[in-house]
Amino acid sequence: MKSTFIVDLERASRTANIGIVLLCLASGVAGYLVSFYFHFLTVTFFLLVLLNAFWRHGQTSHALLANFGFLAQIRYLVESIGPEFRQYLFASDTEERPFNRVERAEVYRKAKGVDSSAAFGSLLDFDRREIKLRHSFYPVDKDQIEPFDVAVGESRNLETTYHIRRPIMISAMSYGALGENAVRALARGARLAGAVMNTGEGGTPKYHLMEGCDLIFQIGTAKFGVRTPEGHLDEDKLAAIAGQDEVKMIEIKLSQGAKPGKGGLLPKEKITPEIAELRGVPMDEDVISPAHHLECVDAESTVAFIGRVQRVGGLPTGIKFCLGRPDEFRALVQEMKRQDIVPDFITVDGAEGGTGAAPKSFMDDVGMPLFEALPLVHKALQESGLRDRLVLFASGKLINPGKQMTALSLGADAVYSARGFLLALGCIQALQCNRNTCPVGITTHQKKLQKGLDIEDKAQRVANYIEALHHDHVELLSAMGRSSSRWLSEENVYSPTRAPASPLSQEPS
Numbered sequence: 431m432k433s434t435f436i437v438d439l440e441r442a443s444r445t446a447n448i449g450i451v452l453l454c455l456a457s458g459v460a461g462y463l464v465s466f467y468f469h470f471l472t473v474t475f476f477l478l479v480l481l482n483a484f485w486r487h488g489q490t491s492h493a494l495l496a497n498f499g500f501l502a503q504i505r506y507l508v509e510s511i512g513p514e515f516r517q518y519l520f521a522s523d524t525e526e527r528p529f530n531r532v533e534r535a536e537v538y539r540k541a542k543g544v545d546s547s548a549a550f551g552s553l554l555d556f557d558r559r560e561i562k563l564r565h566s567f568y569p570v571d572k573d574q575i576e577p578f579d580v581a582v583g584e585s586r587n588l589e590t591t592y593h594i595r596r597p598i599m600i601s602a603m604s605y606g607a608l609g610e611n612a613v614r615a616l617a618r619g620a621r622l623a624g625a626v627m628n629t630g631e632g633g634t635p636k637y638h639l640m641e642g643c644d645l646i647f648q649i650g651t652a653k654f655g656v657r658t659p660e661g662h663l664d665e666d667k668l669a670a671i672a673g674q675d676e677v678k679m680i681e682i683k684l685s686q687g688a689k690p691g692k693g694g695l696l697p698k699e700k701i702t703p704e705i706a707e708l709r710g711v712p713m714d715e716d717v718i719s720p721a722h723h724l725e726c727v728d729a730e731s732t733v734a735f736i737g738r739v740q741r742v743g744g745l746p747t748g749i750k751f752c753l754g755r756p757d758e759f760r761a762l763v764q765e766m767k768r769q770d771i772v773p774d775f776i777t778v779d780g781a782e783g784g785t786g787a788a789p790k791s792f793m794d795d796v797g798m799p800l801f802e803a804l805p806l807v808h809k810a811l812q813e814s815g816l817r818d819r820l821v822l823f824a825s826g827k828l829i830n831p832g833k834q835m836t837a838l839s840l841g842a843d844a845v846y847s848a849r850g851f852l853l854a855l856g857c858i859q860a861l862q863c864n865r866n867t868c869p870v871g872i873t874t875h876q877k878k879l880q881k882g883l884d885i886e887d888k889a890q891r892v893a894n895y896i897e898a899l900h901h902d903h904v905e906l907l908s909a910m911g912r913s914s915s916r917w918l919s920e921e922n923v924y925s926p927t928r929a930p931a932s933p934l935s936q937e938p939s
């Protein structure tokens with residue numbers, strides 16, 4: 431038995447197909463009898479009739495077009511503009527992903543330097559099983575809060591020990607994924623606000639260096655900028671980059687939350703001659719980085735590689751990964767102890783992290799979310815006795831102060847954000863980072879789209895965002911009764927899904 435829907439669709443399609451033929455004939459008659467200008471319509475409808483005939487009888491790749499012709503084309507059209515319609519007209523303030531309008535609006539307001547307070551009450555569902563921060567009956571006076579200072583490399587007594595002075599850092603995003611104006615605006619904003627920025631795996635930094643901010647140079651699995659022709663580490667190239675004044679730390683990327691177990695991906699649409707040169711790659715094919723460093727095939731070789739980069743670079747050096755198997759991480763930690771080689775920092779990237787381009791199945795289904803992975807990593811390091819020899823960074827949708835404080839409570843010493851900073855630059859979440867068509871000129875190399883991204887104006891927004899987050903960091907610490915984020919622990923968060931916290935420990939006086 432046919433369903434009513436199918437009968438209606440067939441009838442509507444037949445009507446539409448006959449309708450355009452009739453309209454073509456009618457405008458032809460009108461052009462003959464009333465005015466010549468009707469022939470413009472005649473030509474238009476005639477072309478549509480021809481196209482319709484082709485869709486129905488001349489192609490085989492679209493079943494819907496073959497069966498329903500013109501009507502199916504209308505469906506494709508409506509479907510293609512559906513996301514914009516839903517975003518602007520129908521989606522509620524709290525339902526969009528990855529960031530809903532309320533979350534985005536907070537970043538926009540902080541970046542513009544306008545009041546980001548809200549009225550009437552939270553828009554979140556309080557029956558959701560969310561992690562909340564525990565406040566204290568006895569807030570600490572704000573002038574008693576210690577200045578933020580996390581030293582990286584101190585436990586190795588490095589002369590190059592780096593002091594992070596802002597709780598939030600700009601996470602890895604390569605020049606390649608981002609266009610030139612975006613990189614420069616982020617780098618200039620970081621310099622204005624005294625924050626540090628990660629270069630991402632885009633090879634020799636160029637636009638980052640122009641703005642003079644402190645940098646973490648990232649070595650991705652393809653080792654762009656520091657590779658031998660065979661894809662191994664070129665020590666001379668690394669030493670040259672690490673010798674630049676602005677480069678303060680080195681991050682070895684083992685994996686990333688949005689595509690763990692998979693190398694980076696830069697679609698060929700986004701490869702300009704300059705990017706090809708900085709990375710040392712051809713222009714006419716997608717650049718796919720290997721899934722792992724050629725040097726890192728097990729715990730032993732991975733730890734040895736960390737030691738090698740520490741030695742060659744002479745800078746605080748860490749690793750970044752998304753956690754998959756805790757047993758593998760524990761084995762890595764044991765190997766660090768055995769070789770007595772400990773990274774100066776570890777970045778834990780949650781599976782919810784963003785990317786310029788990745789396979790959907792990896793974005794959706796691979797890797798551990800940050801708030802599960804971070805405490806595991808933190809505790810494994812504590813149990814092994816290595817926790818005091820390194821610092822922990824966290825990333826994964828940490829775009830607002832509350833989530834950042836949660837990460838600091840679950841073990842992180844400082845946090846990274848990538849997409850928070852894209853929003854600060856004016857990202858409207860068009861979800862086109864992989865197509866070179868970013869409408870606000872951030873993740874594109876099209877000059878005409880980048881024109882709208884004014885470096886000076888957006889750098890100030892980046893700086894404002896960092897300052898506002900720092901301000902809120904102090905406010906929240908005060909409310910939580912802590913004088914420094916050093917004294918935060920899992921006891922400072924509340925979650926119905928976690929084991930009840932033990933009584934709050936005291937800060938040493």
Ligand SMILES: Cc1cc2nc3c(=O)[nH]c(=O)nc-3n(C[C@H](O)[C@H](O)[C@H](O)COP(=O)(O)O)c2cc1C
Nearest residue numbers: 601602603630631783784785786826827847848849
């Ligand atoms: C456009 C874009 C490009 C990225 N490029 C890199 C990269 O080169 N290397 C890397 O380790 N992570 C990269 N990431 C991931 C971020 O550094 C970060 O780990 C992740 O997005 C989580 O932070 P977020 O949730 O604040 O965006 C990129 C993310 C985005 C959105």
